[in-house]
Amino acid sequence: MLPKMVEIKEIIEESRDVKTFVLDAPWLRGSLPGQFLMVWVPDAGERPMSLSSENSISVKRVGRVSSKLHELEEGELIGIRGPYGRGFEITEGQSLLISGGMGVAPISFLAEKLDDFVALVGARTGDELVLLRKFSRGEILISTEDGSEGRRGVVTDLLEEVDPRDFSSIYACGPDGMLRRVLDLAKELNILERLQLSVERYFKCGIGVCGSCVLDPSGVRVCKEGPVFRGNEVFESEIGRYRRDASGRRIWYGGDSKGI
Ligand code: FES
Numbered sequence: 001m002l003p004k005m006v007e008i009k010e011i012i013e014e015s016r017d018v019k020t021f022v023l024d025a026p027w028l029r030g031s032l033p034g035q036f037l038m039v040w041v042p043d044a045g046e047r048p049m050s051l052s053s054e055n056s057i058s059v060k061r062v063g064r065v066s067s068k069l070h071e072l073e074e075g076e077l078i079g080i081r082g083p084y085g086r087g088f089e090i091t092e093g094q095s096l097l098i099s100g101g102m103g104v105a106p107i108s109f110l111a112e113k114l115d116d117f118v119a120l121v122g123a124r125t126g127d128e129l130v131l132l133r134k135f136s137r138g139e140i141l142i143s144t145e146d147g148s149e150g151r152r153g154v155v156t157d158l159l160e161e162v163d164p165r166d167f168s169s170i171y172a173c174g175p176d177g178m179l180r181r182v183l184d185l186a187k188e189l190n191i192l193e194r195l196q197l198s199v200e201r202y203f204k205c206g207i208g209v210c211g212s213c214v215l216d217p218s219g220v221r222v223c224k225e226g227p228v229f230r231g232n233e234v235f236e237s238e239i240g241r242y243r244r245d246a247s248g249r250r251i252w253y254g255g256d257s258k259g260i
Contacts, residue, residue, distance in 0.1 A: 001207070003040040003079025013132040019070055020058040025080060028055045032087025034173075034198050034228040036217060038206040040079030044068035048186070048203040050173075052105040053112070058131060060102050084206050084229050085259070088196050090114065093168030097138075098123075098182060100155045100174025100232035101128075106198055107173050108134035116160055122155025122174070156181045166187055168232050170231075173198040177253065180240025187229045195231030199239065202246055212248065215239070 011024040031054050036191040037069065039057065040046040047065040054059035061070045068069075069078065088110050097119040099107035108131040111119060117138035119180035123129045129142065141158050142150030148218055153156060164170055164185065174181045179197050186195045188197055201213040208224030215222060216238045242252040 001081055003038070003046070003081050005077045005113070008072060008074055008076055008078065011072075014058060015127055017061045018058060018130045019061075020056050020131075021072075021078075022053075022056045022068070023057055023078075023080065023108075027071075028083060030054065030085040033113060034087035034106050034133050034196075035083040035085050035221075036206075036223075037083060038081040038203070039065070039069070039075050040081075041065050041072070042078070048078075048206055050106040050109075050190040050198070050227075052109050052131065054109075054195045058102070058105040058108075072073060079173030081206060084236060085223055086225065086229075088198070090169055091169045094118070094165040094166070096162060096164055097157060097171065098172040098174070098178070100178040103127075103175070104131050105173075107171065108132075110171055111138060114138065118167070120155050120162070122158070122178075154178070156185075157254045158183060165191060168194065170195045171197070176200075176243065178238050183235050183239065184229055187235055192231035192235055196228050197231065197234070198228050199226050199234065201227075203242055204246075212244070212246070214231045 005023040008021050009024045012020040029068050036048045037049050038046055039049045044065045049057040052152045057067050095114055095117040097107050097117055100122045108237050119135050119140045122143040123148050126144050141157050143153050144156050186192045190191050199222050201221050203212040204212040208221050213222040242250045
């Protein structure tokens, strides 16, 4: 499927390295937190990007595609496919939200849909805390690795300040190591089925065809059956141990590459 060209209606500078791009794409109305777009940037390529609202993406400048996107101005065009994938399922009762790094993009979109929540939001530094304005409907606890804002440490350290068993749903998005710590804690507390987590993997097609995004050992496709999974669906998976690069080679956390 070819991307549809859409205009960038508005650009919001969230921090030195993060911008929100509001898109003129009326068919995105009704898209869900956790869903993603395949975004094609002219002269750079295509990447999956999580929605940070029904019609926006919030993107950190990290590689070729995102850097090129950051150079664009309001009124310029990009191509999009989607929205794709399974989003977060919203449930009754109080929710616990956990986001690390740019996991805050889909989690902040979710926060705008909920009335009763506690959010744990972590970043490396205070400068990298973005989209906090979108958490105004609930309570927010912050951590930074350098201690410049909130509690010093990683976001999962904030789990010492709440009891996850008190919440009807737990939603998480962030780096694999963070997701594994949340999975292990949910398993220990016997609440894996209350946990929904958004998983990131290398995507080529984004529509369930190429197999580049599968999780071992079940072979579930992150772009199609995910990117949001229940904790019990992925507890036994590779999350937190390794991921695959563009060629399908396993990249073990800790930098050790052991081949396919
Ligand atoms: S990216 Fe192709 S199957 Fe998921």
